[in-house]
Amino acid sequence: MATIKIERDKCKGCVLCVDVCPYGLICQEKAINDQGYQYVVLEDPDGRCTGCTLCAVVCPDICIEVFK
Amino acid sequence: MSSGKRILVKGNDAIGMGAIKAGCRFYFGYPITPQNEIPEFMSRELPKIGGEFVQAESELASINMVLGASALGVRSMTSSSSPGISLMQEGLSYMAGQELPAVVINVVRCGPGLGGIAASQGDYFQAVKGGGHGDYHLIVLAPASVQEMYDHTILAFDLADRYRNPAMVLADAILGQMQEPIVEREEEVQEPRKPWALTGAKGRPARHIKSLLLKEGELESHNRLLQEKYREVQKHEIRYNELEVEDAELVVAAFGTSARIARTAVSKARSEGLKVGLFRPVTLFPFPGERLRVLSARVKNFLVVEMNTGQMVEDVRLNVSGDASVFFYGRPGGAIPTPMEVYERIVKHYKEQ
Amino acid sequence: MKPVFSKPKALNDAVMHYCPGCGHGVVHRLVGEALDHFDILDRTVGVAPVGCAVLMYDYFNCDIIEAPHGRPPAVATGMKRSRPDLIIFAYQGDGDLASIGLAEIVHAANRGENVTVIFVNNTVYGMTGGQMAPTTLLGQQTTTSPYGRNLNTDGYPIRMAEMLATLEGTSYVARHAIDTPANILRARKSIFRAFEMQVKDMGFSFVELLTTCPTNWGMSSRESIRRIKEELIPYFPLGVFKEKEVADYI
Known part of the structure; x- marks a missing residue:
C-alpha cells in the first residue's frame, strides 16, 4: 500500500514523472493549475503504486511526496 | 592617548600596522608596485595573531574574498595600486549595493594604462565619484603623512562599519614608500556588533545579502536609502x-x-x-x-x-x-x-x- | 502510511522560478538533502552565482550571499578563511564557472580551499536567453552560435571536472547527470560525499552536474532528458574523477 501526493499548483507539467513511473500511473490533465500549467495527477484506482519514489526523484519542482 | 613613543615606519607598513590595530585579521591581495610592502607585512604578521593572509589570483579575486569575509561580519581588507583598483571596481559596486563594509587601500601610481610606478593623484575621480557601475560612493580618506596612513586605516575600518559601506584610503607611491616617525595608538579599537552578518541561520530565519532587486520599485527605494546614507556621511564625517x-x-x-x-x-x-x-x-x-x-x-x-x-x-x-x-x-x-x-x-x- | 520521500527541510515551500523540466530544481533538492543529512543547515552559508540560480536564496533555508558573476569561489574563500567553522558552498552555472569565473574556480581549487562547489552544466547561458557557453557542444545552435558551435572559431567545449581533477589541490571531483533516476541517485551520493569532505576538513570538493535547459535548447523536457544521454554524456563522461582518502592539511 503506497501512494503519492502531487502539489498541483507547483507542478509545471514537465511530465518527467509520467515517463519514469513503472506502471504508468501518472497522467497529465487537460486542465491548468494556478501557474497556467497542465499539471499531472496520480490515477491509481487499483492501488498499484509501490512507493518506488522514482517520480519524486526526477521531479524538478519537488512537488511529489511519497507515502508507504 | 598614547605613551608617545615614536617609531620610524614606512608608509605601507604603517597601513598594515593600522589594520591590525583596527582588528583586521583577514587580508586578501595581489602584488602590485608600489604597495607590495602591505601584503608582505600582512603575510608576515597575520599568521602570528591567528589571522589569515591569502595571496589571491587577481585583484578581482581579492576584492571578492574581502566581500565574502566582510559578509560574515569580520574586518577584512585588501590593498592595491591604480590598475589593480580598476579591476576591483566590480566588487566595490557590489559591496556598496549590498552595504558591506571593508577597507581598500589604493597606493596610487600613475596612469592611464600600465602608466608607471611613480606617485600620482590621477585616481581621484575614480575614488570619489563611485568608480564602478551604479549610483554609489565609497568613503574616501586622503592621508598626507605616514602617521595618517596608520590613523586613516583605523578610521577607515570604523567608518566602513558605521555606515556599512566600503571605505578607501587614497594614498600614493610617495606616502607608501617614505619613512616617517609615527606614534601608535594605545587604546583598544571597538568593533560594532553586526546583526546583519551571515553567521549560519542558527536560531533565526535565514538571512540573504544581495543587490539584485527585481520587484517593482524595490531597487529605486534601495537607491534612495543609499543616497540617504551618503547624506548622513556628508553630515557627520567631513574632515579637513x-x-x-x-x-x-x-x-x-x-x-x-x-x-x-x-x-x-x-x-x-x-x-x-x-x-x-x-x-x-x-x-x-x-x-x-x-x-x-x-x-x-x-x-x-x-x-x-x-x-x-x-x-x-x-x-x-x-x-x-x-x-x-x-x-x-x-x-x-x-x-x-x-x-x-x-x-x-x-x-x-x-x-x- | 508514512512519508518516505518529502522535500528536505533545507528548502522552503516557494514555487521555484525555473522553467518546466529544468534541472536546477533537482540539484537544489539534492543539495538540500545533503544539508539535512549532515545536520549543517544552521551553520551553512551558500554563495549564489549570476545566472538562473541567482535566486536560489528564495528557496534555501540557509544564509546566502549573491556573488558577482564568476566570483563565487573567491567569495567562498573569503568566507571559509574567516569562519572555518561554517560550511560554505558555491552554486554555479557553466557561464559563471567555466567562462567569466575560470580563474577564480581554478585557483580556489588549486589552493585546496575547504569549500564545496556545485557546478550546473547545461551547455548554455540560461538567464540571458540561450547564448553560447564554454560548455556548448560542437555544432550546438545557440543565439550566439546560430550556425552551430564551430571548432575553428569557438574552440572545443571545456571539461571542467577533468581539468580540476588534475590539480593537486582538489580532494573530490565528480561529474553526474540529472537525467535518469539512477543517475540522479548517483549525483545525490556524490553531492553528499562532497559536503562530507568539507565537514571532515578534507579540502576542496567539486561536483559537476549535466542538466537540461529545455527552454534554450528548444526542446521538450522529454527530448532534453534524451539529449543528456545521447549528446552530453558522450562528451562529458560521468564518474568520480578524484577522491582523496586523506586530507593534505597538516
Whole structure:
C-alpha cells in the first residue's frame, strides 16, 4: 500500500514523472493549475503504486511526496 | 592617548600596522608596485595573531574574498595600486549595493594604462565619484603623512562599519614608500556588533545579502536609502585641515602629498608677506565643499594643486561662490610639483587679484 | 502510511522560478538533502552565482550571499578563511564557472580551499536567453552560435571536472547527470560525499552536474532528458574523477 501526493499548483507539467513511473500511473490533465500549467495527477484506482519514489526523484519542482 | 613613543615606519607598513590595530585579521591581495610592502607585512604578521593572509589570483579575486569575509561580519581588507583598483571596481559596486563594509587601500601610481610606478593623484575621480557601475560612493580618506596612513586605516575600518559601506584610503607611491616617525595608538579599537552578518541561520530565519532587486520599485527605494546614507556621511564625517586661512587672500587647496608640497610653498609665501592659506580635504568623500563655500564668501582666489591634470579642482569649482576664481596647477604622469613651482603659481595668481 | 520521500527541510515551500523540466530544481533538492543529512543547515552559508540560480536564496533555508558573476569561489574563500567553522558552498552555472569565473574556480581549487562547489552544466547561458557557453557542444545552435558551435572559431567545449581533477589541490571531483533516476541517485551520493569532505576538513570538493535547459535548447523536457544521454554524456563522461582518502592539511 503506497501512494503519492502531487502539489498541483507547483507542478509545471514537465511530465518527467509520467515517463519514469513503472506502471504508468501518472497522467497529465487537460486542465491548468494556478501557474497556467497542465499539471499531472496520480490515477491509481487499483492501488498499484509501490512507493518506488522514482517520480519524486526526477521531479524538478519537488512537488511529489511519497507515502508507504 | 598614547605613551608617545615614536617609531620610524614606512608608509605601507604603517597601513598594515593600522589594520591590525583596527582588528583586521583577514587580508586578501595581489602584488602590485608600489604597495607590495602591505601584503608582505600582512603575510608576515597575520599568521602570528591567528589571522589569515591569502595571496589571491587577481585583484578581482581579492576584492571578492574581502566581500565574502566582510559578509560574515569580520574586518577584512585588501590593498592595491591604480590598475589593480580598476579591476576591483566590480566588487566595490557590489559591496556598496549590498552595504558591506571593508577597507581598500589604493597606493596610487600613475596612469592611464600600465602608466608607471611613480606617485600620482590621477585616481581621484575614480575614488570619489563611485568608480564602478551604479549610483554609489565609497568613503574616501586622503592621508598626507605616514602617521595618517596608520590613523586613516583605523578610521577607515570604523567608518566602513558605521555606515556599512566600503571605505578607501587614497594614498600614493610617495606616502607608501617614505619613512616617517609615527606614534601608535594605545587604546583598544571597538568593533560594532553586526546583526546583519551571515553567521549560519542558527536560531533565526535565514538571512540573504544581495543587490539584485527585481520587484517593482524595490531597487529605486534601495537607491534612495543609499543616497540617504551618503547624506548622513556628508553630515557627520567631513574632515579637513586648514593653515592660515583666517586672513588669507589666496587659499591653496590640495590633498595628500600635494598638500605637503603646497604647505612648504604657502610657508615661503607667508614669510614673504603674502596672505596665503592652505586648505586640505582629509575626507575626499564626503568632500568638505560647504567649508569651501563659507571660505569663498571672503576669499576670492583659490589655487588647486594636484598630481594630475585637474580632478579635485572640479569639486572646488562646484562649491566656491560664483565670483571666486579657481586656478589650477597640476603635474600628471608621475611628475611631482616642486614647492618652488607651487610658490611661483601662488605669486602669479596673488598678483592677478 | 508514512512519508518516505518529502522535500528536505533545507528548502522552503516557494514555487521555484525555473522553467518546466529544468534541472536546477533537482540539484537544489539534492543539495538540500545533503544539508539535512549532515545536520549543517544552521551553520551553512551558500554563495549564489549570476545566472538562473541567482535566486536560489528564495528557496534555501540557509544564509546566502549573491556573488558577482564568476566570483563565487573567491567569495567562498573569503568566507571559509574567516569562519572555518561554517560550511560554505558555491552554486554555479557553466557561464559563471567555466567562462567569466575560470580563474577564480581554478585557483580556489588549486589552493585546496575547504569549500564545496556545485557546478550546473547545461551547455548554455540560461538567464540571458540561450547564448553560447564554454560548455556548448560542437555544432550546438545557440543565439550566439546560430550556425552551430564551430571548432575553428569557438574552440572545443571545456571539461571542467577533468581539468580540476588534475590539480593537486582538489580532494573530490565528480561529474553526474540529472537525467535518469539512477543517475540522479548517483549525483545525490556524490553531492553528499562532497559536503562530507568539507565537514571532515578534507579540502576542496567539486561536483559537476549535466542538466537540461529545455527552454534554450528548444526542446521538450522529454527530448532534453534524451539529449543528456545521447549528446552530453558522450562528451562529458560521468564518474568520480578524484577522491582523496586523506586530507593534505597538516
